[in-house]
Amino acid sequence: MSKTELFDLDGQVALVSGASRGIGAAIAHLLAQQGAHVIVCSRKLGGCEAVAQAIRDEGGQATALACHIGELEQITQLFSEIRQRFGRLDVLVNNAATNPQFCNVLDTDPAAFQKTVDVNIRGYFFMSVEAGKLMRERGAGSIINVASINGVSPGAFQGVYSMTKAAVINMTKVFAKECAAFGIRCNALLPGLTDTRFASALVSNPAILQGVLQQVPLKRVAAPAEMAGAVLYLASAASSYTTGAALNVDGGFLS
Structure with missing residues (x-):
């Protein structure tokens, strides 16, 4: 197998959630x-269409297809349309996530708690279920969950x-074990601090940023594109014997 063939995705259909900007757009x-x-x-849809057009x-x-993964009805509609338009799905990248509250755990708002769980756990789970059903029909597929180093070190x-990202890491192992018989692999990506709007509360605060970078051996924030290569590895034949893995792309933070 040549170098190009190892990462070749010709003819495959890949779904990337949260792909209108940041890490998701880079992956797409x-x-x-x-x-x-x-x-x-x-x-x-507008943000999706801009990336798709680019x-x-x-x-x-x-x-471009719109879907709020925190709404189960929208997930059902999304996969119905994918089945109708494409009849297959080879790669799912669960990247959409939310973090609506930045506070001490004792000050957690119940509504913020529920929203985070609905998107980051329930959304990832049922996106994977629906994708897995399509992949099972073909006997092959790759599910990649974008978790976080926070799932290991809060x-x-x-x-x-x-907490939700820790659940995503465990969820990845569940799907890896139970779907291997169908030819479906499932792995997780654990990004470190990345320069995205999602992480702007950390990146834009010099005091917080410097505190974080002291714990990062590479001493810098990642660019979104630096996450995409790891996803390509997990999506392609290059990782054909890799399933249930949690790949740290964190500048050495968890080392």
Whole structure:
């Protein structure tokens, strides 16, 4: 197998949630560059279409579909449309997530708690279930869950978010074990601090940022594109014997 064939996604259909910006957009672009038809998915269709159009302008294939993964009805509708339009799904990247409250755990708002759980756990779970059903029909597929280093080492004032990301890591192992017989692999990506709007509360605060970077051996914040290569590995034949893994891309934070 040649170098290009190892990461070749020609003819495959890949769904990336939370792909209208940041890490998700970077992943969508790279998967399309490797030949996949990428379904760019997020809550707002306009943002998805902008990324999809940028991919098409680069010569890639992309379709924009809106879905709020915190709403089960929307997940059902999304996969109904995928089945109708494409009849298959080869790669799912669960990237959409939320963290609506930055506070001491004792000050957690119940509504914020529920929203975080609904998106980060329930959403990932049922996106994986629906994707897995399509993949099972073909006897192959790769599910990649974007978790976080917070799932291993809880972030300060990010208690509920950290708990949900720990659940995502365990969920990954559940799907890896129970879906291997269907040819489906499931792995997790654990990003470190990355320069996205999602992490702006940390990146834009010099005091917090310096405190975090003291714990990062590479001494810098990651760019979204630096997460995409790891996802390509997990999506492609390069990782054909890898399932149930949690891949740290964190500048050495968890070392």
